Amino acid sequence: MIATWRAESQLRGIPPSFRHWQQRCHDLGIPPVIVVTGSRGKSTIVRLLQAIFDEARIQSAIWTDFGVEINGRRQRGEIAGWNRAMARLTESSLDIAIQELDWNLVAAVGLPTATYPIGIITNLCANHAGCLDTPEGQIASRAIPRVSRAVHQSGALCLNGEDYTLHPAASFTAAHLSIAARSVLSPMLRQNDFTGSPNFWIDDNDDIVCGSDQHHQTICSIKDIPLSFSGSATFEVMNVLLATAAALSTGIGIDLVARTLQSFDLSTDELPGSFxxxxxxxxxxxxxxxxxxxxxxxxxxxxxxxxxxxxxxxxxxxxxxxxxxxxxxxxxxxxxxxxxxxxxxxxxxxxxxxxxxxxxxxxxxxxxxxxxxxxxxxxxxxxxxxxxxxxxxxxxxxxxxxxxxxxxxxx
Missing domain, CATH: 3.90.190.20 (Mur ligase, C-terminal domain)
Incomplete structure (x- = not known):
């Protein structure tokens, strides 16, 4: 059974259930696909989301650097496999898909406008000034506006609020913003506090919190999430926050998300060479x-x-x-x-x-x-x-x- 939010715990900007969010996507004429892009952390977030949807018994497909999977089964051929997943989304035999996109691909090919209900941008330069002058940084800078515009105005764009080089992404989108940061004092998070869209941060008790300064809810302790190594792996903490933001934006319940995060174990077979x-x-x-x-x-x-x-x-x-x-x-x-x-x-x-x-x-x-x-x-x-x-x-x-x-x- 798919977990949903209870009415008494519902926060602003969060759908009441996954089925409600899924139907909303169909009504808008956009496929229920989450796009994930950035310099690092993309595949980890995709795997986190896949684990959350598996726990909720939601039929899902993913496309990462390692190929296309439908309900955990690797498909032969990336293009053919993804086309198969999109066809199944259309006929409702598949519930959701998660697509990882590289900066180079986005900059070269582009993305159709207002196509995705949820977008995630993990990072760009980690606030290093020289990064933007590198060829990779320049490619990413060209790709960011395209990713931002690709998220539907009724959708959600989840941003790393600690990478200030991503700040322009907010100005290029008409979608609702969900900002993730390790501190509630993050400038990008504070600026987004009064928009009605939920933010995600770590409080003084090392708990993951979602919502706004006035109305928020605790999810779980970051120290109880193995992937974060008790919070010492700050890049994994951000991956957890962004995956949580996207999952809750689909109407998945807090308890289910917390339970999955606390049991998630990223194997070397799934993501070799990823910490x-x-x-x-x-x-x-x-x-x-x-x-x-x-x-x-x-x-x-x-x-x-x-x-x-x-x-x-x-x-x-x-x-x-x-x-x-x-x-x-x-x-x-x-x-x-x-x-x-x-x-x-x-x-x-x-x-x-x-x-x-x-x-x-x-x-x-x-x-x-x-x-x-x-x-x-x-x-x-x-x-x-x-x-x-x-x-x-x-x-x-x-x-x-x-x-x-x-x-x-x-x-």
């Missing part, structure tokens, strides 16, 4: 992807809080880091004692800047350069000792790191 954390005795392993410094900083804080443990970092794809940022990436990775093992064909100028960043720290780790990922992983495995953190920052394929961690846990 996959595992423990083997006292050793912690983390697998993620190489990224600019503005996204790397919170990942490092969550992987090794206060840099209190010895850390071995295996990093590839340094040549993909923006040239002006490679020094800062090295500086961040050099803050922990241990070793940094880089691999691949890295241009000399890039490697020199990376080394300068590492050595700028008072007590920098040992830097090892190896030609292949296999040799880098083997060197890391040989150097591990009790209580270490082993961080893999992969480039194209996280598979080798995933298999190395699996072998280590199987010993």
């Amino acid at each position: 996959n954390v595992a423990t083997n005795g006292s050793i912690r392993t983390v697998i993620d992807r190489i990224m600019p410094s503005w996204f790397l900083k919170p990942v490092l804080r969550a992987a090794n809080p206060q840099a209190s443990r010895r850390q071995i970092t295996v990093v590839g794809g340094l040549q993909t880091v923006p040239g002006d940022d490679i020094y800062d990436v090295g500086r961040l990775l050099g803050r922990t004692h241990g070793a940094v093992i880089c691999f691949g064909d890295v241009p000399e100028a890039t490697l020199a800047q990376f080394k300068r960043g590492i050595s700028s720290n008072e007590y920098p780790p040992v830097l090892v350069q190896l030609p292949t990922e296999r040799r880098a992983i083997n060197r890391a495995m040989q150097a591990i000792r009790a209580h270490d953190v082993v961080l893999f920052l992969t480039h194209n394929d996280p598979g080798p790191a995933v298999r190395a961690v699996a072998r280590m846990r199987g010993r």
